[in-house]
Protein backbone atom coordinates (compact mmCIF):
# COMPACT_ATOMS: atom_id res chain seq x y z
CA UNK A 1 0.00 0.00 0.00
CA UNK A 2 1.57 3.33 -1.03
CA UNK A 3 2.23 6.17 1.42
CA UNK A 4 0.01 8.47 -0.67
CA UNK A 5 -2.99 6.12 -0.60
CA UNK A 6 -2.84 6.06 3.21
CA UNK A 7 -3.09 9.86 3.53
CA UNK A 8 -6.47 11.21 4.58
CA UNK A 9 -8.44 13.47 2.29
CA UNK A 10 -9.26 16.93 3.55
CA UNK A 11 -12.84 18.08 3.06
CA UNK A 12 -13.29 19.55 -0.39
CA UNK A 13 -14.32 23.20 -0.08
CA UNK A 14 -14.71 26.18 -2.39
CA UNK A 15 -11.52 28.21 -2.23
CA UNK A 16 -9.27 25.25 -1.34
CA UNK A 17 -5.87 25.57 -3.00
CA UNK A 18 -5.24 23.77 -6.27
CA UNK A 19 -1.97 21.85 -6.44
CA UNK A 20 0.98 23.87 -7.73
CA UNK A 21 3.03 22.80 -10.76
CA UNK A 22 5.75 21.55 -8.43
CA UNK A 23 3.22 19.51 -6.46
CA UNK A 24 1.81 18.06 -9.69
CA UNK A 25 5.32 16.88 -10.59
CA UNK A 26 6.00 15.39 -7.15
CA UNK A 27 2.58 13.80 -6.68
CA UNK A 28 2.44 12.67 -10.31
CA UNK A 29 5.63 10.69 -9.72
CA UNK A 30 3.79 8.70 -7.04
CA UNK A 31 1.04 7.71 -9.48
CA UNK A 32 3.11 7.37 -12.69
CA UNK A 33 0.48 5.47 -14.68
CA UNK A 34 -1.89 8.45 -14.51
CA UNK A 35 -2.02 11.24 -17.11
CA UNK A 36 -2.72 14.90 -16.49
CA UNK A 37 -5.38 15.99 -19.00
CA UNK A 38 -7.07 19.35 -19.47
CA UNK A 39 -10.75 19.43 -20.53
CA UNK A 40 -12.91 22.57 -20.64
CA UNK A 41 -10.02 24.39 -18.97
CA UNK A 42 -9.99 21.99 -16.00
CA UNK A 43 -6.89 19.93 -15.12
CA UNK A 44 -7.75 16.31 -14.41
CA UNK A 45 -5.98 13.08 -13.52
CA UNK A 46 -6.91 10.13 -15.77
CA UNK A 47 -6.02 6.46 -16.23
CA UNK A 48 -7.48 3.66 -18.36
CA UNK A 49 -7.62 0.24 -16.64
CA UNK A 50 -8.06 -2.86 -18.80
CA UNK A 51 -9.83 -6.13 -17.88
CA UNK A 52 -10.54 -9.52 -19.52
CA UNK A 53 -14.27 -8.78 -19.87
CA UNK A 54 -17.11 -6.46 -18.96
CA UNK A 55 -17.99 -8.22 -15.70
CA UNK A 56 -14.53 -7.58 -14.23
CA UNK A 57 -14.59 -3.99 -15.49
CA UNK A 58 -17.93 -3.54 -13.75
CA UNK A 59 -16.67 -5.09 -10.49
CA UNK A 60 -13.70 -2.70 -10.50
CA UNK A 61 -16.07 0.22 -11.17
CA UNK A 62 -18.05 -0.78 -8.07
CA UNK A 63 -14.86 -0.90 -5.96
CA UNK A 64 -13.88 2.58 -7.10
CA UNK A 65 -17.39 3.79 -6.34
CA UNK A 66 -17.11 2.42 -2.80
CA UNK A 67 -13.81 4.17 -2.11
CA UNK A 68 -15.24 7.39 -3.54
CA UNK A 69 -18.21 7.17 -1.22
CA UNK A 70 -15.93 6.52 1.76
CA UNK A 71 -13.94 9.64 0.91
CA UNK A 72 -16.94 11.73 -0.24
CA UNK A 73 -14.84 12.54 -3.28
CA UNK A 74 -16.02 11.19 -6.62
CA UNK A 75 -14.49 10.50 -10.05
CA UNK A 76 -15.90 10.33 -13.51
CA UNK A 77 -16.12 6.64 -14.48
CA UNK A 78 -16.51 5.32 -18.03
CA UNK A 79 -17.10 1.58 -17.94
CA UNK A 80 -16.82 -0.34 -21.23
CA UNK A 81 -16.27 -3.94 -22.22
CA UNK A 82 -12.76 -4.75 -20.92
CA UNK A 83 -11.83 -1.25 -19.78
CA UNK A 84 -12.64 1.51 -17.29
CA UNK A 85 -11.53 5.14 -17.66
CA UNK A 86 -11.19 6.83 -14.25
CA UNK A 87 -10.90 10.61 -14.09
CA UNK A 88 -10.30 12.52 -10.85
CA UNK A 89 -10.58 16.25 -10.26
CA UNK A 90 -12.12 18.49 -7.60
CA UNK A 91 -15.37 19.99 -8.79
CA UNK A 92 -15.46 22.76 -6.18
CA UNK A 93 -12.09 24.19 -7.23
CA UNK A 94 -12.42 23.25 -10.91
CA UNK A 95 -9.02 21.66 -10.85
CA UNK A 96 -6.65 19.27 -9.10
CA UNK A 97 -6.32 19.02 -5.32
CA UNK A 98 -4.05 16.73 -3.29
CA UNK A 99 -7.18 14.63 -2.67
CA UNK A 100 -7.29 13.67 -6.33
CA UNK A 101 -3.79 12.19 -6.18
CA UNK A 102 -4.59 10.36 -2.93
CA UNK A 103 -7.67 8.84 -4.52
CA UNK A 104 -5.80 7.96 -7.70
CA UNK A 105 -3.34 6.01 -5.51
CA UNK A 106 -6.27 4.30 -3.77
CA UNK A 107 -7.78 3.50 -7.18
CA UNK A 108 -4.53 1.74 -8.11
CA UNK A 109 -4.83 -0.31 -4.89
CA UNK A 110 -8.32 -1.61 -5.77
CA UNK A 111 -7.28 -2.41 -9.35
CA UNK A 112 -5.03 -5.19 -8.11
Ligand SMILES: C[C@H](O)[C@H](O)[C@H]1CNC2=NC(N)=NC(=O)C2=N1
Pocket residue numbers: 012072073074075088089090091092093
Ligand atom coordinates in the same frame (compact mmCIF):
# COMPACT_ATOMS: atom_id res chain seq x y z
C1 LIG B 1 -21.89 17.59 -1.01
C2 LIG B 1 -20.69 16.72 -1.32
O1 LIG B 1 -19.94 16.48 -0.15
C3 LIG B 1 -19.76 17.46 -2.28
O2 LIG B 1 -20.52 17.86 -3.42
C4 LIG B 1 -18.58 16.60 -2.74
C5 LIG B 1 -19.01 15.30 -3.38
N1 LIG B 1 -17.96 14.72 -4.16
C6 LIG B 1 -17.04 15.48 -4.79
N2 LIG B 1 -16.19 14.94 -5.68
C7 LIG B 1 -15.29 15.69 -6.35
N3 LIG B 1 -14.45 15.09 -7.23
N4 LIG B 1 -15.24 17.00 -6.16
C8 LIG B 1 -16.04 17.66 -5.30
O3 LIG B 1 -15.95 18.90 -5.18
C9 LIG B 1 -16.99 16.89 -4.53
N5 LIG B 1 -17.78 17.41 -3.62
